[in-house]
Amino acid sequence: TQLLEQSPQFLSIQEGENLTVYCNSSSVFSSLQWYRQEPGEGPVLLVTVVTGGEVKKLKRLTFQFGDARKDSSLHITAAQPGDTGLYLCAGTGLSGNTGKLIFGQGTTLQVKP
Amino acid sequence: ETGVTQSPTHLIKTRGQQVTLRCSSQSGHNTVSWYQQALGQGPQFIFQYYREEENGRGNFPPRFSGLQFPNYSSELNVNALELDDSALYLCASSIPPDTQYFGPGTRLTVL
Numbered sequence: 001t002q003l004l005e006q007s008p009q010f011l012s013i014q015e016g017e018n019l020t021v022y023c024n025s026s027s028v029f030s031s032l033q034w035y036r037q038e039p040g041e042g043p044v045l046l047v048t049v050v051t052g053g054e055v056k057k058l059k060r061l062t063f064q065f066g067d068a069r070k071d072s073s074l075h076i077t078a079a080q081p082g083d084t085g086l087y088l089c090a091g092t093g094l095s096g097n098t099g100k101l102i103f104g105q106g107t108t109l110q111v112k113p
Numbered sequence: 114e115t116g117v118t119q120s121p122t123h124l125i126k127t128r129g130q131q132v133t134l135r136c137s138s139q140s141g142h143n144t145v146s147w148y149q150q151a152l153g154q155g156p157q158f159i160f161q162y163y164r165e166e167e168n169g170r171g172n173f174p175p176r177f178s179g180l181q182f183p184n185y186s187s188e189l190n191v192n193a194l195e196l197d198d199s200a201l202y203l204c205a206s207s208i209p210p211d212t213q214y215f216g217p218g219t220r221l222t223v224l
Binding site for chain 2 (some may be wrong): 004006033035040041042043044045048088090100101102103104105106108
């Protein structure tokens with residue numbers, strides 16, 4: 001069974017601080033996705049990483065896929081209150097069923113003004 | 114706005130009842146996946162429908178069933194509701210192997 005472990009599960013920081021969320025597994029994934037979810041809404045895709053070692057930047061967010069395609073990280077620079085939400089990583093296994101996303105348990109981020 | 118809609122938004126049922134949740138996929142998307150998200154957890158894959166056929170199932174009992182219609186909209190049916198079925202139910206549409214787009218979810222409460 002493929003599992004994704006996210007850490008930390010909860011993060012409360014002040015506006016302007018930096019943070020990193022980790023997503024780890026003992027399994028190899030063909031791709032990893034990061035989502036952000038707000039209360040009462042569905043997850044919204046932030047980025048997909050496919051190649052081992054890949055780094056993608058989205059404004060103040062930097063995403064990295066591990067060389068072995070087993071782990072990923074999300075780094076936020078100078079966090080703002082608007083970044084508050086649930087951050088989810090999700091992987092697509094090597095089995096070929098791209099419809100079955102395996103999600104981590106999520107990291108709840110609270111950014112205080 | 115992902116173009117994926119779900120109904121109803123909220124639902125309250127009692128144990129033993131049956132429930133049907135509905136999902137309209139984004140225009141042109143032929144695949145719908147359903148997920149269950151318990152409070153404080155990440156979504157868990159229930160099953161996927163591709164062109165009206167079930168195409169993969171997660172670790173959920175047979176009382177969770179589904180349908181996909183010719184217009185690619187979909188239903189999730191849950192029989193004999195249990196308290197632990199209380200969750201946010203999400204559907205996502207896609208054209209494989211591309212990105213899945215999630216709807217806002219249906220919040221089901223079982224009393």
